[in-house]
Amino acid sequence: MQENDIWSECETYDREQFRKVQSERLVDTVKRVYEKVPHYKNKFDQHGVSVEDIKSVDDLSKLPFTEKKDFRDNYPFGLFAVPQKQIVRFHASSGTTGKPTVVGYTKNDMTMWSEMIARIVTMAGVTDEDVAQISFGYGLFTGAFGLHQGLEHIGAAVIPMSSGNTEKQIMIMKDFHTTALISTPSYALHMAEIAREMGVDPKKDLFLKWGLFGGEGSTEAMRREINGAWGLLATENYGMSELIGPGVSGECLALKGMHINEDHFIPEIINPDTGEVLPEGAVGELVITTISKEALPIIRYRTSDITSLNYDKCDCGRTTVRMAKISGRSNDMLILGGVNVFPAQIEEVLFNVDGIGPHYQIKVFKQGYLDRIEVDVELIDANYLDSFGKLENLNQTIKHKLRTVLGIDAKVNLMQPRTLQRFEGKAKRVIDMREDK
Numbered sequence: 001m002q003e004n005d006i007w008s009e010c011e012t013y014d015r016e017q018f019r020k021v022q023s024e025r026l027v028d029t030v031k032r033v034y035e036k037v038p039h040y041k042n043k044f045d046q047h048g049v050s051v052e053d054i055k056s057v058d059d060l061s062k063l064p065f066t067e068k069k070d071f072r073d074n075y076p077f078g079l080f081a082v083p084q085k086q087i088v089r090f091h092a093s094s095g096t097t098g099k100p101t102v103v104g105y106t107k108n109d110m111t112m113w114s115e116m117i118a119r120i121v122t123m124a125g126v127t128d129e130d131v132a133q134i135s136f137g138y139g140l141f142t143g144a145f146g147l148h149q150g151l152e153h154i155g156a157a158v159i160p161m162s163s164g165n166t167e168k169q170i171m172i173m174k175d176f177h178t179t180a181l182i183s184t185p186s187y188a189l190h191m192a193e194i195a196r197e198m199g200v201d202p203k204k205d206l207f208l209k210w211g212l213f214g215g216e217g218s219t220e221a222m223r224r225e226i227n228g229a230w231g232l233l234a235t236e237n238y239g240m241s242e243l244i245g246p247g248v249s250g251e252c253l254a255l256k257g258m259h260i261n262e263d264h265f266i267p268e269i270i271n272p273d274t275g276e277v278l279p280e281g282a283v284g285e286l287v288i289t290t291i292s293k294e295a296l297p298i299i300r301y302r303t304s305d306i307t308s309l310n311y312d313k314c315d316c317g318r319t320t321v322r323m324a325k326i327s328g329r330s331n332d333m334l335i336l337g338g339v340n341v342f343p344a345q346i347e348e349v350l351f352n353v354d355g356i357g358p359h360y361q362i363k364v365f366k367q368g369y370l371d372r373i374e375v376d377v378e379l380i381d382a383n384y385l386d387s388f389g390k391l392e393n394l395n396q397t398i399k400h401k402l403r404t405v406l407g408i409d410a411k412v413n414l415m416q417p418r419t420l421q422r423f424e425g426k427a428k429r430v431i432d433m434r435e436d437k
């Protein structure tokens with residue numbers, strides 16, 4: 001692990017200090033939402049919980065959950081706790097169908113957000129010496145603007161590149177001596193591929209030291225692939241529009257989980273089927289309560305993201321709770337021949353097979369009551385196509401690994417190099433062809 005600074009003393013609070021600040025802020029937030037947001041007043045009343053019942057973090061589980069549906073039902077501003085006059089920024093998450101999920105920020109929220117990001121980029125190695133290229137799309141998506149203000153806050157030089165126009169990205173990287181790349185992990189892989197096609201060796205001809213990736217999951221195997229392709233050190237960070245955007249948690253250089261900004265977000269892990277709160281270390285759905293946001297405080301938000309929490313002090317010196325890599329979304333899980341599997345587990349297997357590239361797609365079908373999958377992967381070397389024996393061997397190897405490691409049977413399609421879709425934002429790896437999802 002390399003040494004780096006800790007941005008805020010709050011990141012090294014002891015458990016008692018966290019408890020105190022979380023309790024105070026929770027009590028205040030609960031009072032505020034009850035008074036200012038009719039949705040919460042109705043929900044708390046229906047749930048039979050009063051503001052006075054919430055005296056500390058120990059009472060958190062008495063409160064009802066908030067879900068994506070609540071945003072939809074209160075579109076666009078119904079969950080806001082301040083008058084429109086105090087809003088200085090809107091963002092929204094795209095949402096595949098229907099209306100987007102709209103979020104708003106006050107001036108104080110913006111300051112707080114930038115502070116959260118300052119912590120996260122600092123723990124990922126970035127300093128005021130760095131040149132940070134932001135290759136997330138600028139716009140309603142929180143990724144680019146979120147990282148942007150925090151990076152400027154620590155004094156890094158920001159290139160607001162946005163996503164796409166990949167050849168230009170590489171040119172700017174080279175000419176501006178970019179040292180930190182900020183993007184989705186899938187776009188980072190794609191950019192490395194384009195760089196090589198342009199005759200640029202990312203390791204020799206560029207200056208990258210840090211890669212801060214988020215907005216979608218990435219396995220350890222993908223991290224190795226990215227580190228190897230760029231010659232940088234990849235960390236990941238996590239967030240969600242409804243909660244703030246990026247800035248909820250980030251990895252330090254010890255690479256042992258993502259530190260949650262616990263003085264602003266209280267995490268819980270629940271059983272997604274029953275809603276029961278699970279003990280420390282258990283794997284389940286992440287639920288987050290925001291305790292400092294003004295415009296859009298959220299009580300016990302069900303993220304659908306599956307992870308676990310670790311409260312041990314980290315090697316880096318921070319004491320904030322760490323969340324494990326997201327293993328999937330609760331609604332992403334596939335049941336294949338009775339075996340539960342997340343797409344990320346399939347990725348981990350594929351990335352460990354020689355001869356195929358890091359781009360893949362999983363197609364899901366329904367056969368009777370069972371889900372079945374086909375996996376499309378790309379050959380690295382087109383010469384394989386000349387030998388049926390070699391192709392068949394590789395196909396069998398992949399099938400065998402999927403069967404032995406995950407216990408699943410999949411049809412594997414080996415594709416010519418560069419035939420699968422590339423992504424400039426969040427990758428869509430799973431194509432769901434089941435009718436009754």
Ligand code: DLL
Nearest residue numbers: 093143214215216217237238239240241245246326
């Ligand atoms: O993706 C916020 C963000 C932007 C975080 C840039 C980090 C960097 P949404 O568009 O609302 O917000 O999508 C939120 O993305 O519930 C996760 O399922 C997924 N996600 C975000 N970061 C990670 C990660 C932004 N590190 C949804 N690992 C979340 C796995 C992630 N999934």
